[in-house]
Amino acid sequence: MGGPQRRGGPGLSHRPYPLPSRRARSGRPRAVSRTRATARGGSRERGIMLDIRLIRDNADAVRDACRRKRIDADVDKILELDQTLREQKTAFDAKRGEQNKRSKEIGKLPPEERAAAAADVKALAEEIKELDNAVKDTETALRPLLMQVPNLPSDDVPDGADDSENVELRAWGTPKTFDFEPKDHVELGTSLDILDIERATRIAGSRTYFLKNEGALLELAVLRFALDHMIAKGFSPMLVPHLVRTEAMEGTAYLPGGEEQAYRTVKDESWLIGTAEVPLTSYRMDEILGEDELPMKTVGLSQCYRREAGTYGKDTRGLYRIHQFQKVEQVIVCRADDEESLRWHHEILANSEQVMQALGLAYRIVNVCSGDLGRPQVQKFDIETWMPGRDAYGETHSASRFHDFQARRLNIRYRGEDKKPRFCHTLNNTVVASPRVLIPLLECYQQKDGSVVVPEVLRPYMGGQELIEPKA
C-alpha cells in the first residue's frame, strides 16, 4: 500500500450522506437491463443531479452546500414548485383515472350509444389537457432550477472560496534543489531536441507542442508504466472513444456548464473528450448492473482535448496548460455505500501516489476546498507535484468522489441484496497525465551538463535507455 506518509490523511470518518426515503419494489435479480430515460410522466430525467426527495428532506443541507460551494440555487423556489407539481400530478392522475375508466365503458357500449357517451367524456378530456399542461409548465420551470443544485460536499471538505484555500493534507518527498542553475522543461526539452513548441505554434496555434525523439518515447513510457501499475491493481485497461455524444458529457456533468471548455465537432453533434473519465464512467449508461459486477474498476488511456477558454495569459509557458494531452485515468463504479465509496476514494488516491513515488517525484496532497469544488463532486483530493521551473507545486492529479451524482444522470444502477435498483457511486482519479508530468520529470532529473536521467522504472519502457543527452 502507500508510501511513507500514507497515514494522516482524512480519516474514514464521514457524515452519513442523507438519503431520501424510497419505496420498495420487488424486482428480478441479477438482470442486466437497459432502460431508456424518458422525458416526462414522472420518469427520470437526465440533467437532474440530486434526488428531489433528498432536497425535499434535507433542504438545509442543500442550502448549506450552495453556500459552501458558492453556487446559487433557489432552494425555496424548488420546494415550492415541487409541492405544486405533486399536487398537480395527483389531480391529473385522478382525472385521468376517471377518463380511462369511462373510455373503457364506452368500448363496451353498443355502437349507437357511443356517440352520446363520448360527447360526455370529451369535456373531461379537455380538463385533463389543461391539468397536463399545468404539470408540464411546472416541470419546465423546475428543471433549470434543479440543474443549479450542487452535490453536497463532504464534511471533510474545508470551507474556502478558491484554490488558495485548499488545505494541504500531507507531502511526500522533498522538493528538488540544485547546486547549479537549473533549466526549466522548455529549455531542457529544446536543448535535448525532444520538444518543439515554436513550430507547433506556427502550425497548430497556441498551447500546442511536438514531442520528438526521446520526448515522444518518454511520454509513451510513463503512460504505459502507469497503465501497467493499474492493471496490476486489478483495473481493466480500456481504450475509449474520444468523440462522444452529448448524453455522455451531460451524464458525467461536464455539460451543461462546460460548453466553453470542450471541443465540439461542426458537422456532427459530437464532443471531444477532455478526459477518459467521460467514456469510462458512461460505459454502462442506462443499465442495471448485477451487484456481482461491482466494483467496476477500469483504467483508460486517451487523448484529452481542452479549449482552455478564459485562460489567456495564464500558464502560457511550456507544457503546463495545453489543448491536447494524453492521460491514464482510473474510474470506479461501486455500490451505493458511503463508506465503501470513501474507501475507494482513498485507494485511487493511493494508486496514483504510488506511481509518483515510483517516479521519485515530490508531491503533496491537498483537500480541495468547497469553493474550488465543482458542482458534482462530494470531495476532491488533488496531487500537486513539485516543479522546479515554477518553484512551486503544480496540480498533476485530481481524485474525485461523486456519490450517485453522475450515476443518477447516466442512469447506471445495480440491484442490491434486496433486489431494488439503486444508483451506483462513481469515482475517478488521474493516474498520470502527460506531457504535464514531463515537466517535473525533466526538471527534477536534469543534471548540470544538461542531460536528463531516465527514472529507473521507465527504463524498461525506453529500451533500457538511462540518459537523455543534449544533441551535439
Added chain:
RNA sequence: GGAGAGAUGGCGGAGUGGACGAACGCGCCGGAUUGCUAAUCCGGUGUACCCGGUUACGGGUACCGAGGGUUCGAAUCCCUCUCUCUCCGCCA
C-alpha cells in the same frame, strides 16, 4: 456519399384503434418431483412517479425510440425528430 430496413419488457419476438403492461418462447426467482445433476410440472417475474399504511403491502398514473397531433379511447392512425442496422461507393 447513394439505396433500403427497423426501433416493443433481461433477451428473442407477436401485436394495425378499446378486453394490451402488452401473446408466445427463452432467461431468472420460488415451489413440486428427482439418489445428485439434467429434464419435467406449477406459480411468479419491468421501470418510474403520486397517494395511503411503521413494514411485508395496497391503490392510482405514466412509459411499446423521442416530441407533437387525431380520438371518448393510441404500441396500433398522422406529422416531426433521433438512433440503430444492411447493401453499394469511398477510406485508415
